[in-house]
Structure formats: structure tokens, C-alpha cells
Amino acid sequence: MFTGIVTDVGQVVSIAPRGELRRLRIACSYDADGIALGASIACSGVCLTVVAVAREGARTIFDVDAAAETLAVTTVGTWVVGTSINLERALKIGDELGGHIVTGHVDxxxxxxxxxxxxxxxxxxxxxxxxxxxxxxxxxxxxxxxxxxxxxxxxxxxxxxxxxxxxxxxxxxxxxxxxxxxxxxxxxxxxxxxxxxxxx
Structure with missing residues (x-):
């Protein structure tokens, strides 16, 4: 779950086709140590699962896989290297609900x-x-x-x-x-x- 309160603006740094999937690498300012594999991050409203995390200089890079359905019904399929995207980490118990309840399942x-x-x-x-x-x-x-x-x-x-x-x-x-x-x-x-x- 998310709240629709953006906490960072990331940037797509690479896109690689993997069969019906598309792997995206996204640069952000989040602390790499605070991102666990399997964590959910809303990327311009699309809930995606982190499959890799790394540091590159001052930046944190995380990888996500976008499936065919996601590519078809969201704007993810139009993203290119350099595209800026809104980022939000998933809610934790006790976090302030500043916006409204957002699932990350784009309609x-x-x-x-x-x-x-x-x-x-x-x-x-x-x-x-x-x-x-x-x-x-x-x-x-x-x-x-x-x-x-x-x-x-x-x-x-x-x-x-x-x-x-x-x-x-x-x-x-x-x-x-x-x-x-x-x-x-x-x-x-x-x-x-x-x-x-x-x-x-």
C-alpha cells in the first residue's frame, strides 16, 4: 500500500528486454541499505518489485521487472532511458497516511x-x-x-x-x-x- 505522497524522483538508466519481461534500472536518492530485495516501490504509480539493488557513486540503483500486462496497461511501456519517474516506498505500520490509500495497481x-x-x-x-x-x-x-x-x-x-x-x-x-x-x-x-x- 502507498499514500500517493512522492518521496523521490528517479530516473530510468537502462532498459533490457527479457522475453515477455522488461528489466528497468532506476537511479534514486534512497539509501541502498534501506531497500530490501522483494520490496515494493511505486514507480509513477505502478507497484513494482525490487529484484536487485546496488550503489553507483552517490546514487542508488534498483532493478525492477515489468511484465507484459504492466507494459500494456500503463505508461511503463513508453519509458526510455532518461525518463523521470515519481517514486514512493511502501507504507510501514505507523507511517502517516498523508494522501489517500493507493494500491499501485494502475487502472x-x-x-x-x-x-x-x-x-x-x-x-x-x-x-x-x-x-x-x-x-x-x-x-x-x-x-x-x-x-x-x-x-x-x-x-x-x-x-x-x-x-x-x-x-x-x-x-x-x-x-x-x-x-x-x-x-x-x-x-x-x-x-x-x-x-x-x-x-x-
Whole structure:
């Protein structure tokens, strides 16, 4: 489990095909001694398992394997060497739940429709896959590229979010523009509520 509070921005340093898998090496500022093999790290919202850890100078490098399903339904398949990605370590018991409950199981790919900058903030209009729109509600939560955000407005399968200066500066969302693709995970509570309403 994660909270959607990004704790580092990493960079893809190599990509190697391995049959249906793709092994990615990611550089970050985390302490290598604190990353165990088998640990889960959310990489731009995608929960991936650490399969190797090393130090290279001042950087920590960790390896993850992306399976065919992950490559097909997330933006991981479009990453190249040099791609910057939001990183979050998995929650530990007792950690502060600063955002909202995020599983790291991305639901699909959303698209940035527009960006309006003002007062050091940015308002984004996002297009979600139509099948996910019923889980997105005004004042609800959504994770975009692993960042927990509050939904401001909803119009059919379009919704807006407002990014404060801090979020723009410490995540990759500051560099996003119209046309960019984003990993989207809808609020887990909204998904369960929709399921219960159907069952009832």
C-alpha cells in the first residue's frame, strides 16, 4: 500500500528486454541499505518489485521487472532511458497516511487535455478512460502518476485537478503538458462503493 505522497524522483538508466519481461534500472536518492530485495516501490504509480539493488557513486540503483500486462496497461511501456519517474516506498505500520490509500495497481492511462498556469499553481483538465469515469467524483481522490490529488470538477469522463507549487516542484507533474499520458488509479473506496451499490 502507498499514500500517493512522492518521496523521490528517479530516473530510468537502462532498459533490457527479457522475453515477455522488461528489466528497468532506476537511479534514486534512497539509501541502498534501506531497500530490501522483494520490496515494493511505486514507480509513477505502478507497484513494482525490487529484484536487485546496488550503489553507483552517490546514487542508488534498483532493478525492477515489468511484465507484459504492466507494459500494456500503463505508461511503463513508453519509458526510455532518461525518463523521470515519481517514486514512493511502501507504507510501514505507523507511517502517516498523508494522501489517500493507493494500491499501485494502475487502472489505465489518462491524458492531459489542458494546463492553465496561474499564481505558481497549475490547473489540469484530464481525460480518463470512459469505463473509469463513474469512480471519479468531485472532491474525491485520484492518483495520477502516483501522486494523490483531489478532484475539483467532473464533466462526463473529464475532470480537473489543481496542483500547488510544492507538488509541481517535487514530482514529475510539473513538466506535464497537454497530450501527455498519465497512469491513473481511481480511489479504492469509490470502487468498493460502486461495487456495493450494484450488489445492493
Amino acid at each position: 489505465g492511462i489518462a491524458k492531459v487535455l489542458s494546463r492553465e498556469d496561474f499564481d505558481d499553481m497549475s490547473k489540469f483538465w484530464i481525460e480518463a478512460p470512459r469505463e473509469l469515469s463513474r469512480f471519479i467524483a468531485k472532491k474525491g481522490s485520484v492518483a495520477l502518476d502516483g501522486v494523490s490529488l483531489t478532484v475539483n470538477e467532473v464533466e462526463e469522463n473529464r475532470f480537473s485537478v489543481l496542483l500547488i507549487p510544492h507538488t509541481l516542484s517535487v514530482t514529475t507533474l510539473g513538466g506535464r503538458r497537454a497530450g501527455d499520458a498519465l497512469n491513473i488509479e481511481v480511489d479504492l473506496m469509490a470502487r468498493y462503493a460502486a461495487r456495493l451499490s450494484v450488489a445492493g
